[in-house]
Each structure stands twice: as structure tokens, then as C-alpha cells.
Amino acid sequence: MSSTDTVELLESLNQLNQALLCFSEQLLNSKLPFWLPGETARSLPQAASLYTDIWYRDGQDGRTTLTQHGMIGANPDLIQATLRLNSAKADFQSLATRYQLSQSADTLQLLHRRSETLAAMLHRHGASRLHLKQCYRQIPLFETCPSRIGFSWYSSGRSIRKLTPREAEEKLLKLDTSQPHIQMQLQAVGQLRPGDMLAQVQNQVPVMRANPVWKHKDSTLRKALNTSLPIIIALNSDNPTLPAYNEPPLTPPETRSRVERSDLKIDPQPFLPSIRVHRYLG
Structure with a gap:
């Protein structure tokens, strides 16, 4: 520099x-x-x-x-x-x-x-x-x-990225392959078919989401932002008043607020724990 x-x-x-x-x-x-x-x-x-x-x-x-x-x-x-x-x-x-x-x-x-x-x-x-x-x-x-502004905790809690077996293998190969647990995971991913899809899951901290609403004579505008x-x-x-609002709990709920799609459910047990990769169910 x-x-x-x-x-x-x-x-x-x-x-x-x-x-x-x-x-x-x-x-x-x-x-x-x-x-x-x-x-x-x-x-x-x-x-x-x-x-x-x-x-x-x-x-x-x-x-x-x-x-x-x-x-x-x-x-x-x-x-x-x-x-x-x-x-x-x-x-x-x-x-x-x-x-x-x-x-x-x-x-x-x-x-x-x-x-x-x-x-x-x-x-x-x-x-x-x-x-x-x-x-x-x-x-x-x-x-x-x-x-009005509605406040609510957004607790889906996960970032999910789809991986092919080959992509998962490449990630494992970047780790210390002399370790037995890495070797076991390489063997496991090697037994998958090329068309099998995996999910790399990153847990996220719950965030507060604001949902403001602007009401006009002929229309209503809604937005959402973290x-x-x-x-x-x-x-x-002339009228210094805050918009109407709700008071959400000060701490996020322990359970997820969004229902997971039945066709995209993920096995809660990690398949390749070293890289946070799970298998899809069904």
C-alpha cells in the first residue's frame, strides 16, 4: 500500500x-x-x-x-x-x-x-x-x-448452500487428510452417486426484522428489512408522532419461525461434520 x-x-x-x-x-x-x-x-x-x-x-x-x-x-x-x-x-x-x-x-x-x-x-x-x-x-x-412498523424476530437461523459430492470432496481435501476423521468423511462422500446433492449449513444468529407499512389514499406500500x-x-x-408499533420479546424464540419445505428437509445429523455438510432426507 x-x-x-x-x-x-x-x-x-x-x-x-x-x-x-x-x-x-x-x-x-x-x-x-x-x-x-x-x-x-x-x-x-x-x-x-x-x-x-x-x-x-x-x-x-x-x-x-x-x-x-x-x-x-x-x-x-x-x-x-x-x-x-x-x-x-x-x-x-x-x-x-x-x-x-x-x-x-x-x-x-x-x-x-x-x-x-x-x-x-x-x-x-x-x-x-x-x-x-x-x-x-x-x-x-x-x-x-x-x-405502522411491525417488529419480529427472524429465526430461520440457517444459511444453506447446495453442494455436489465432488464439491464436498474438494473442501475436505483442503483439510488435514492425515487425520482419521477426515479420511472417514472422504470415504463416506466417495460412496455417494454423482447426482446426490448435499447441503452445507451455516447457523445464523436470529435477527430483528422491521416490517414498515405506508398507507396512502389509493395504495399500500410494504417493506421488510433486518x-x-x-x-x-x-x-x-405539525404532528410529531411515532408510527404504530408492536413490542416483540426482547430475546429471540428458541424454535425456528419458518416452516421448512417438506421436499427440502435436511437430516439434522451432520454427514460431513468437518465442513458442516448434511444430507437431504427423502
């Missing part, structure tokens, strides 16, 4: 920090209604801390992010500060990602983790504890106020 690139990335980080400060100032000055359930943030100062926290906390797992749902009414100044902050976040992410991708041809791997060179550069400039996921995530914003931060909502100064 050239010195020019380093300066560009650090300047982008500085602009992000300035946008965070401006956003926080506007948020703390807000006199509009808000709804903040849960333990992380129940007041505007706590919400400001949540929005602007881009650093790892002591003991925090790097794979996790701090989350909180809710709604915060916003005047035009806070709306503009939110737009500028989201733009600064996107600019910093673009530069950081471009730098990561310039270090290696293995782009798929680098898309999922910070490169060692980026981490080293951030450390040299006092930013080694920067939490990139919390830097990058956009603040949810509605520039027009919905009639939200890890309170939603900033533009309120009419």
Missing part, C-alpha cells in the same frame, strides 16, 4: 469520525419522541453511544456486533446528519475493501476478513481495535414516516 493510499484511507476514517460526532450532536439535541426497548439503549445518550461505537469492547467477540432495535423521531437536521454519516460509512468501506482486495488474488477470503496488512496499518496509526462491521453498517432511515440499530424516522413537525 502506497503512502498516498494510506493517507486516503486514514482521511476517510477521519471524515467518518467527524460524521459520527455531527450525528451524535444532532441526536442528543433531539426533542422528538423515541422508543428504545431492551438493555443496550433506553435513552438518547445510550443510543448515541450505540450508533457511534466503532471500536471493539474488552472481551467482545470480533464476529459479533452490538445490536438494538427501536425508533427515533428525527427533524430535518438529524435526517441530513444520518445521510452524511451513511455516506461516510460507505466511502470508508469502499476504500478499506479496495485496499484489502489489492493485496491478494484470493478475493473471496479477503471479503470475509480484514487483511493482515490492513490490520497492521490500522495498528500503526492507533486504530487496531476498530470494529469494521460496526463501522460499515448503515443506520436505518425512513425519510417518510410509515403508518435492523440491528434503532430506525431514524422523519416526523412531521
Whole structure:
């Protein structure tokens, strides 16, 4: 990475920090209604801390992010500060990602983790504890106020990718094939027919989903989005009222909220546990 690139990335980080400060100032000055359930943030100062926290906390797992749902009414100044902050976040992410991708041809791997060179550069400039996921995530914003927002836990809980036996074998061969348990799994996948399909399953953390509804005279608009931060909502100064909403449980349900298709059921017992691969039933 050239010195020019380093300066560009650090300047982008500085602009992000300035946008965070401006956003926080506007948020703390807000006199509009808000709804903040849960333990992380129940007041505007706590919400400001949540929005602007881009650093790892002591003991925090790097794979996790701090989350909180809710709604915060916003005047035009806070709306503009939110737009500028989201733009600064996107600019910093673009530069950081471009730098990561310039270090290696293995782009798929680098898309999922910070490169060692980026981490080293951030450390040299006092930013080694920067939490990139919390830097990058956009603040949810509605520039027009919905009639209602329904909040619910989305707990399907799994990301599923179909694999052929050959693809599964290739993944196993990248592991330590001298280990007996890997050899056993290679033997198992070798007994499959070429047309057999497998499922690689990645368990996911339940997320809070917001379902806003805008009702107009002649139409109704519905949307759905996952939200890890309170939603900033533009309120009419003549009628500064939050949209109607429900109050979901503060913790996600233990069971899945979606019914699995009968023709795509997956054996709960891993077939190739080292790579999280299961067989389809039936």
C-alpha cells in the first residue's frame, strides 16, 4: 500500500469520525419522541453511544456486533446528519475493501476478513481495535414516516448452500487428510452417486426484522428489512408522532419461525461434520 493510499484511507476514517460526532450532536439535541426497548439503549445518550461505537469492547467477540432495535423521531437536521454519516460509512468501506482486495488474488477470503496488512496499518496509526462491521453498517432511515412498523424476530437461523459430492470432496481435501476423521468423511462422500446433492449449513444468529407499512389514499406500500440499530424516522413537525408499533420479546424464540419445505428437509445429523455438510432426507 502506497503512502498516498494510506493517507486516503486514514482521511476517510477521519471524515467518518467527524460524521459520527455531527450525528451524535444532532441526536442528543433531539426533542422528538423515541422508543428504545431492551438493555443496550433506553435513552438518547445510550443510543448515541450505540450508533457511534466503532471500536471493539474488552472481551467482545470480533464476529459479533452490538445490536438494538427501536425508533427515533428525527427533524430535518438529524435526517441530513444520518445521510452524511451513511455516506461516510460507505466511502470508508469502499476504500478499506479496495485496499484489502489489492493485496491478494484470493478475493473471496479477503471479503470475509480484514487483511493482515490492513490490520497492521490500522495498528500503526492507533486504530487496531476498530470494529469494521460496526463501522460499515448503515443506520436505518425512513425519510417518510410509515403508518405502522411491525417488529419480529427472524429465526430461520440457517444459511444453506447446495453442494455436489465432488464439491464436498474438494473442501475436505483442503483439510488435514492425515487425520482419521477426515479420511472417514472422504470415504463416506466417495460412496455417494454423482447426482446426490448435499447441503452445507451455516447457523445464523436470529435477527430483528422491521416490517414498515405506508398507507396512502389509493395504495399500500410494504417493506421488510433486518435492523440491528434503532430506525431514524422523519416526523412531521405539525404532528410529531411515532408510527404504530408492536413490542416483540426482547430475546429471540428458541424454535425456528419458518416452516421448512417438506421436499427440502435436511437430516439434522451432520454427514460431513468437518465442513458442516448434511444430507437431504427423502
